[in-house]
Amino acid sequence: MDCESVLRLLYIPLSFVDDSRSVVALMEYVMRVAFFTAVVLMGCGTLFSGFKEYCADAVDCLDGNEDDEQACLVDIDNTRRIARVYGCEDDYMDYMECMKEDADCESYGRYDYWSAEGDCQNDYEDYVDCLADESDLIDEDTGF
DSSP states (O other): OOHHHHHHHTTOOGGGOOSHHHHHHHHHHHHHHHHHHHHHHHHOTTTTSSOHHHHHHHHHHTTOOHHHHHHHHHHHHHHHHHHHHHTOHHHHHHHHHHHHHHOEEEEETTEEEEEOTTTTHHHHHHHHHHHHHHOSSOOTTTOO
16 A cells, blocks of 8 residues: 555645655654554553443442542452453453443442342352462451
């Protein structure tokens, strides 16, 4: 593919490019923008993790605020990173996907709480078992 075709694909007017140095400079600019965008999007794991609605619902149930919602997202992202270190990311994500699907706001008297009512217990146990198998510091029975 030649430069003119690439520029047409990018919808960049050809009148902007009047010599070969401009083409090279333009291509470097496009590559830098693409690289920067990819890096920014990868760094925003919680933003695109699919748990924003989950955290919003959980925090709303507990009468939290926007900071609590952000803390929920950070907690999910950090726990996922720890799970990845131990090779347990799939088990953690299975548990969180279950929570995302099954957890709901429940009430007990005057108190609200966020629960999947045991529906995700097997996934949680698989996750903790994985951590306990891979770490000398994490106990299978307590999770710590």
